[in-house]
Every structure is written in structure tokens, then in C-alpha cells.
Amino acid sequence: MTPVTRQEVLGLYRKIFRIAKKWQSTSGQIEETIKEKEYIKNEAKTLFRKNKNVTDPKLIKQCIEECEARIEIGLHYNIPYPRPIHLPPMGLAHKQGRMLRHQEKLRKISKPIYLKSHDEVS
Incomplete structure (x- = not known):
């Protein structure tokens, strides 16, 4: 990881924790706010620890883009x-054969950038 990339990643990590510190739930309830703050912190810790050994610059860039997208959407x-x-149209296919492979490909293509690593963690 280059020093510039490292600073960018650490900057995102700090930004997430600053957002979590100031977070207010839409309901305005204290319990909900606390629960959402904890979710933000735990999700960040889990995903950053999972990806800490990634060395491929393209994968690092994808992880950074995913992080930025999730921050902006949130x-x-x-x-x-x-x-x-x-699911994409005709998202349910037979359990075997060419149609299943085609549907798996459609699902992979239709998955947005902000969820690339979410299923692997959850």
C-alpha cells in the first residue's frame, strides 16, 4: 500500500468514527441512536479488519469506493x-443448468458497489 493510499484509508476510517459520534437516528429516540452508532462502529471495524491484508491496488481502490459510497448513501x-x-427480472431460475448460471451472472452484475463486501461479512 502506498503512503497516499494508506492516508486515504485511515482518513476514511476516522471520518466514519466522526460520523458515528455525531449520528442521530431519524426517530429521535436515544435507544435507536445508540444502536445505530454501535452498528456504524462495528461495521467499520469488521470491514476494515477484513480488508487490512489486501495488497492489490485495484482491490484497494474498490474497497475505498465502496466505503465512500456507503458513507454518502448513509x-x-x-x-x-x-x-x-x-433481484433482477427473472431472478429465480431452476436449480441446475444454463439458466442457473445465467441468473447467477445477472445477480453478480446487478449487485451495487456499496454491497460488494456486505454479504461476506453478514
């Missing part, structure tokens, strides 16, 4: 949780 919609995705 701030815009005021929800800390990732937005759900929907």
Missing part, C-alpha cells in the same frame, strides 16, 4: 444500514 438517506437490493 448520510443522504440518514440510515446507517445498507439499502436492500432487489
Whole structure:
């Protein structure tokens, strides 16, 4: 990891914790706010620790883009949780054969950038 990339990653990590510190839930309830703050912190710790040994510059760039996208979406919609995705049209296929492979490919393509590492952690 280059020093510039390292600073960018550490800057994102600090930014997430600053956001968590100031976070207010949309309901305004203290319990919800505390729960959402903890979720933000735990999600950041988990994903950053999972990706700390990544050395490929392309993968590092993808992780940075995913992090930035999740931050922007969370701030815009005021929800800390990732937005759900929907199956593409004809998303349910038979259990075997060419159609299944085609549907798996469609699902992989339709998965947004902000959820690339979410299923692997959850």
C-alpha cells in the first residue's frame, strides 16, 4: 500500500468514527441512536479488519469506493444500514443448468458497489 493510499484509508476510517459520534437516528429516540452508532462502529471495524491484508491496488481502490459510497448513501438517506437490493427480472431460475448460471451472472452484475463486501461479512 502506498503512503497516499494508506492516508486515504485511515482518513476514511476516522471520518466514519466522526460520523458515528455525531449520528442521530431519524426517530429521535436515544435507544435507536445508540444502536445505530454501535452498528456504524462495528461495521467499520469488521470491514476494515477484513480488508487490512489486501495488497492489490485495484482491490484497494474498490474497497475505498465502496466505503465512500456507503458513507454518502448513509448520510443522504440518514440510515446507517445498507439499502436492500432487489433481484433482477427473472431472478429465480431452476436449480441446475444454463439458466442457473445465467441468473447467477445477472445477480453478480446487478449487485451495487456499496454491497460488494456486505454479504461476506453478514
